[in-house]
Amino acid sequence: MPLTPIKSDDPVHLAMQGLFPDYNPACLEPAQDLELLRGMLRPRSSGGVKGLVHRSFQGVTRRCPRPLRELLLGLAHRLRCADPELLKEPNQCEFNRLVAGVRSQGSRQRGYAGKRAALCLSYDVDLLSCYRFLPTLLDQLDQRGLKATFHLLTDWEYRLDPALVEEVSARGHEVGLHGASHDVALGYRRDERIAGELRRALRGLGKNVHSYRAPALCMTERLMARVRDLGFRIDSSLPMSSMFHPSTQSCFPYPLEPSGVLWELPILLQDSTLFLDLGLSQEQAWSFVETHLKQVLELGGVGVINLHPSWAAKYSGFHGRLLDAAREWSDFAVMTHKEVYNCCRWGGAAPSAPAC
Template sequence: MPESEIQSCLTTYYCCPKEFLPEFTAAPHSGAPGYFHLGPDTTCYGHLSTQTPAPTTDQPLPDATKDIAIKDNKVQLPFNPSEILTSLRHETYMGPDARSGTQSLTAKIYYAIRPFLPVSARKHLQKLRLRNWDKRPFPRWPVDFSADNLHDQLLLISLRATGAERLPFIWFWPDGKSACAMMSHDVETKTGRDFCPTLMDLDDSRGIKGSFTVIPEERYEVPASYIDSIHARGHEVAVHDLNHDGHLYDNRPQFLERVARINDYGRKFSAQGFRAAVLYRNQDWFDQLDFAYDMSVPNVAHLDPQRGGCCTVMPYFIGDILEIPVTDIQDYSLFNILNDYSIEIWKRQTALILARHGLMSFIIHPDYIIEPRARATFEALLDHLAQLRDKENVWTALPREINQWWRERAAMKLVNKGSAWQIEGQGSERARIAWASELDGRLSLEICHPDRSAAEGRA
């Protein structure tokens, strides 16, 4: 039987054999889409056949868990997981108005007049705009795992439906790494550009390489020697918007004209990755980006001008482009909005993401860490990441390495060789077999130790 749409949500996320999955059906639905829960930690947006979903998240949400029917290797769902995952990861739950460069009319006016306002007025307006940001129930601050939880719950249901004790899959990261951490630096001004050699020294002093995202037009000169110096030191170059005026996604004709130039700069800089200014994004237009990956979608965007969030800590494909989401608070928001120079929020976020074996990804601007206090905070973050690498087996990687691994893993096959499972495909020597099982009513994931793989790999 061919793989169903719902099964392929799971085979894509876990890289597991479809033979271990039950037959899924999604009940036909009518009515409007809305919000509902699947257990207390998972918020979904989409159609629900058994109850009326809520139009907003500031009211009690119906829980769809009890409406899932499991019988004889068959699972009937009151929703379509594929629809839910698209609405979360492509942020369509925000509605079409959120898709352009700036979201609400108020935000549009604010960003139009902002350059003409004195700092005190800006700060006051920003305060109004961000009022009660930490009380918004969805996406959940400081990290939202709704999309990841949805996969976990479907896999747990699969185990229950098929009666299998455990199920093999290809572990998320190479060499059995527990999680992944990625550093990126958006270079905003000439001052920031000129600070890059020092910033590379700081990164290198902790053995961490970063992706430097460079604005190709208007902000500063981008000599070939600057690009070459980043490549030569083993760091990475990505393209950051075109001119950083905040209007990239305003209208389609202008976007197409700009994206052609952005793609040219990508080739000129030997860059595989892209990030728009201010994390503006419109996933419907990503197919025009001639890059392997994008890094413009935050996990939870309460403190960013364009609200929303993709609710996952794993990379995922939007068409052919790999989205490597921003999962940790930006330095700008930490220093200038929260007035916080500690790394406590970063520690909380990385601990949560580590527990879920996800991707910790950071944006640190050279422009904002030149002054001593901010620089000390950044160095404390680097120390923390080095510790996670050395003590918790976290993979510190460049986005191009993550991109390569994620594509190779997606193409690998887990095949049954009589008495043991084996991973085949390019890069499989770095891949590890893992097992999913149920433990105390929850999904438990465990990596097969390489030298015990023959014994443990038996189905």
């Protein structure tokens, strides 16, 4: 089958090229709604009303005492409009189905460190309670020989200890950036302020990093552009499927632009979705995660589980079961965000960190 020229700025074809070294656009079925898929893969700015809500919430809570802020945050979670019908399993997602269709025609799909699928344990350290539990969490991971990615804040509820940052790296984990403060409205600020806040956060971190995650997953095109300009390699703010956010319908990493410098690593599931939004028990939550991971394995994708250390402490039975499964599930390569990026972008070679 002859190769068809590929539009260099088409997100669907760019994503497929990242997944299939021998990708042929002719493998796509004519009936596929590529325009819909393009909209899913490109990060999209939310409307003005949502931006106003985020700015108002941030303005009210920024100066609140921590207990009151946590109370207001919990109230906001309960009041937001959730639609569980929008939460899809991997096999139900449109882009995942497209990938499965291309693979069924004989295209050779990329693997992950010799495994068919990858699992990323990803932690957002966005509260003082998260930060305090971090040493215990590092020990739990060490006991199982697991690596994870930690997205840190630098100017919020906790004072970031440089020695702890270095300890996270020394133990083989990846340090990523979650921001300076947990500003859920950052993506709706002026370009200069967004860039300034990101630079301030990087100075506070004192470390060049590859991975970024927007506070509360509030990613916009404006914020994405600044993340790219500052040299990040990976964004992991867009969910595969969500009751609230625009979702990618993908459990596969993919380049966000033709240069292939910045890649999206979609989130498969969050602990807050399981326990706060869906109200599951620990047993139900594990069954939910297990079902999703089995489908990711079948698809040959990447399962990014976004966790919070404070929730790992509160729901220790679920968290321990997840870590044990990650250690024992031999079909998955347990990888950091940077390792997934290196595998996809460079075939496993490790580029030097960007000078952020």
